Amino acid sequence: MTAIRDGYYMLNKQSPFFNRFLTRHVSFFLCLKVSLVLALGVFLQSCASYGSHATTMRDGLLIGHPELSLAIAEEKDKDLEEVVSSLDKGMLRRINNNYTGSNQVFEVAKQEIEKLYGFSVTENLASVTINETMRGYEGDRYEQLLLHAYMAMNYIQLGQFDSARVEMLQANVKMMEWGDEPDEDAFLRYLEGMIYESLGEDDSALISYRKAYTVYKEKGGEQYPVMPERIKKDLLRMLAWQGLWNEYKTYKKEFDMLDFKPVKDSNKFGELVVILNNGLAPIRNEKALYIFSPEVQQNLRVAFPAYDQPKQNLYLSQISVNDKQLRLETVEDIDTLARYSLEQDMPGIMARATARAVVKYNTQKTASDNSSIAGLLMTVTNLATERADTRSWTTLPQEIQLQRVLLPVGEHEVQIQFVNAAGRIVDVIEETVAIQPKRQSFVIKHWNTPIPKSKPGLKVSAEGPGVQGDTQETAVARSAK
């Protein structure tokens, strides 16, 4: 801009005629340029992809300061209108031990998802003319079910098991609504079974365990790569307790667990249930591609979301209690579910992207037929608005892991240990658990990465909005080994 001004100043000295001419025209071009830059800025700002926001937000989790992540999440979408922001807020409040606040914002997300039911004419029109982010985000089906699962876990941690049960029933209704071939979620069914069991409803628990096993089996390979051993044991145990011996024998043969003996229901024992949310879900990034459109005989640029990072290797995790070590088993591989879900959506995304590219090409063409400036403006606008929809619930863990163990009634020191490839323990979460007779005691934790003990120069303010209770004492005692 200084160059224009300098040139203008030089010319100014030369002739008064030129002067008048330039005043008019330079100011016109200046105006145009400024407005163009402004317009572009507005576009870029409003369309800043969710993926990049998520990356910044998750940094706090990766350095062991979840309250920083929460503060960033709370800053965004203060009116709680976007489902994806509310999901993040809920999860981060949870991680910061604010279970009530987490459920408040989750409940808002749940209602917003309900509002997004039905086919929206305007949003779908916008998705084929502007971009995909104009569509309301209601979450993929696995995310919608996990919302209920995490609300239930919040209620469990608040000691409100009846309310956790309500969440499970709501998830049931949701799956029922989805039709003949419901998108069942194995972990949700497993959790449902455990909630029923802790409420003493063993008959309902059996049905849930049976369903969980069926989902692990039927969706095995693609969505559930590994069948957890634990579910087999729980199913057999519950069948034995209910006296369904024929089914018991059939499953025993199917599982090839002929030496399995179900434990007796005893007043001297209670069960410890450890649920570990390990790692972080993958983030969608924007990719662009030129595809040939036979309709307009041109190569057209389209943007679409992709998981371009490979799956992370997780640290091995185990629980240690009473000198016994037990591996935690993966009961929900969210990374796999996320990739699978996007893969399923891809044909639709690409179809809409192609339609959009054709519409945009045509607007550019008509505009440039009228005037070259209008054509240029249209091209810039179309390029700037062509954004991929990178929204997904990125504060979910990479995997949900589980282990259950019977313990004598009383207080126990439980450790969740993280082991690296060399077999060294790199981090430990410690917790004291009171085991009650015939009851389930839940320990539910989130973990991402081992944190180096001292981090010089890193100051943390615990006063993020919405952080309640004691955030410093994150209930996770970390000790460096």
Next chain:
Amino acid sequence: MNLHTPTRNQYLPLLFGLMFLLAGCNPTVSRVESDTVTDLSGNWNDTDSRLVAQEMIQDVLSRNWLSKFNRDKGKAPTVIVGTVRNLSHEHINTRTFIADMERELINSGEVEFVASADAREEVRSEVKDQDLNATEESRKAMGNEVGADFMLQGSINSIVDAVSGEQARFYQIDLTLIELGTNRKVWVGQKKIKKTVEKGGFRL
């Protein structure tokens, strides 16, 4: 692409603008009588709560456990409210219809209520405080509480059947009066509510 007549094109942005305006207008508030039926989402609401309270109150006062107790003991029975478990698929506040019931029963003069466990704790701490700080004549002594004769317990259950966009919801509310000491059930009240919910297939 063929352009339409310019006049037609001029209206398009206007139309879009109007749509956005409609979508984001200010909330309108209008006051209604508290017994108006307002079914919005199909979820459990105040109307359901009121229907349950009405049914239960009518039933509990017309059954013969009351007269029988009066005849045998020569006084009005004292009732305490226990837990009403929510086993339905919704987060239902059971306190609303229980409070309605309490009010009606107390006002009828035929049944007395004692405060629930939580409320008692608060009252006791107040009495304890009076022991230290209140004057001799206004001070209330401890150990004068009335023990309840019956406990009111119950549950809400629901059955939901759904296909895409359509739901049939059935709620059953069961309340039981159990005689303390003997564990006899003296009254069982029941209210069933059924509704169908249809969701629109389109939105703006």
